[in-house]
Amino acid sequence: MFRKHPILAVSLALAAVWGPSAQAGELVVSAAASLTNAFKEVAQAYEKEHAGTKVVLNFGASDVLLQQIVKGAPADVFASADQKAMDKAVEEKAVKPDTRVDFAANQIVLIVPTDSKANITALKDLTRDDVKRIAYGNPASVPVGRYTQGALQAAGLWDAVQAKSVLAQNVRQSLDYVSRGEVDAGFVFATDAAVMPDKVKVAVRVPSQTPVTYPIAVTARDAAAKEAKSFVAYVLSPAGQEILSRYGFQKP
Numbered sequence: 001m002f003r004k005h006p007i008l009a010v011s012l013a014l015a016a017v018w019g020p021s022a023q024a025g026e027l028v029v030s031a032a033a034s035l036t037n038a039f040k041e042v043a044q045a046y047e048k049e050h051a052g053t054k055v056v057l058n059f060g061a062s063d064v065l066l067q068q069i070v071k072g073a074p075a076d077v078f079a080s081a082d083q084k085a086m087d088k089a090v091e092e093k094a095v096k097p098d099t100r101v102d103f104a105a106n107q108i109v110l111i112v113p114t115d116s117k118a119n120i121t122a123l124k125d126l127t128r129d130d131v132k133r134i135a136y137g138n139p140a141s142v143p144v145g146r147y148t149q150g151a152l153q154a155a156g157l158w159d160a161v162q163a164k165s166v167l168a169q170n171v172r173q174s175l176d177y178v179s180r181g182e183v184d185a186g187f188v189f190a191t192d193a194a195v196m197p198d199k200v201k202v203a204v205r206v207p208s209q210t211p212v213t214y215p216i217a218v219t220a221r222d223a224a225a226k227e228a229k230s231f232v233a234y235v236l237s238p239a240g241q242e243i244l245s246r247y248g249f250q251k252p
Contacts, residue, residue: 027227028074030058030065032081032143032214033170034106034189038247039079045243046234053227061170062086063141069094069219076228079103079216079235081171081189082143086215095217102252103235104214104244107190108147110204113181120185120203123152127160135166135177135186144171148187150209175200191248213252 031039036059043055058065058075062085069075070092078095080086089095112120118131126134137145145167152158166183168174171192178186179199189212193202216235218228234240241251 025052026054026056027076027224027231028056028058029077029079029231030060030069030073030075031077031079032062032065033059033172034081034144034192035059035079035214036172037195038191038244038249041243041247042235042240045239046231049234050227050230055231059170061137061142063088063143064170066092066094074221074223075219076221076224077216077231078219079214080143081106081212081214082146082210083213083215084146085143086217089217093220095219097217099218099229099232100215101217101232101236102213103216103232103240104249105252106212106214106249108144108151108187108206108208108212109190109193109202110185110187110206111175111178111193111200112185112203113178114199114201115181116184116201116203118184123155123157123204123206126164126185127157131184132164133166133183134161134164135168135174135183137171137174137187138167138169142168142170144174144187144189147208147210147212148206151206154207154209194248214249 039057043057047053047055062080066085066089078089090097136148139145139149152161166177171188174186175188175192177183179196193200216232218225
């Protein structure tokens with residue numbers, strides 16, 4: 001089939017890389033992985049109030065989502081887990097700057113498996129010989145990784161922890177590594193730790209050198225600009241904020 005239709009073959013390949021396709025009546029929202037549970041409920045609530053609109057959610061590391069958008073993937077709204085990814089989006093002209101607004105805040109935490117016997121109670125404990133594998137998002141592409149690096153550098157522990165690193169492609173992968181006991185500890189957002197209370201527990205609440213705030217913006221794609229602005233408004237509304245609050249997000 002691909003020999004007869006090379007353009008189709010390329011399109012299918014690009015679709016696999018870029019993410020979801022968009023159809024009439026669909027609003028595509030690309031959001032940071034840490035927003036997965038909360039935004040699924042936000043989308044359902046939004047659809048109930050806006051008949052005829054289907055919200056298509058695309059979750060991943062913020063930098064990866066941005067690259068999808070820059071390379072042409074259809075997305076109407078971009079919600080990032082840090083300001084740096086959104087700054088890049090503005091620089092790349094991937095979003096409309098005047099629609100950018102902070103909608104939530106979070107906290108970095110160090111988690112361990114619930115059955116851990118390591119007795120990790122402070123960041124300095126990560127330097128012990130019995131602590132061998134530590135998961136966190138890749139700072140080059142994952143906001144939680146950048147926050148983690150900043151906190152560890154401020155504590156003078158970055159080099160020691162980096163030597164034991166197990167890099168995750170997004171914050172939920174870091175959570176999974178810890179929940180399965182594949183690492184001794186891992187850095188995630190507080191809201192991620194709350195997703196698996198039976199499998200992970202918070203060992204340390206980590207002070208961040210940069211406020212953990214989440215910006216959202218309408219993308220430069222005009223196909224559903226009006227609906228995109230409406231969705232952003234809903235996220236900022238009392239109803240949207242109440243949903244985010246129930247999942248542990250704070251006001252920015």
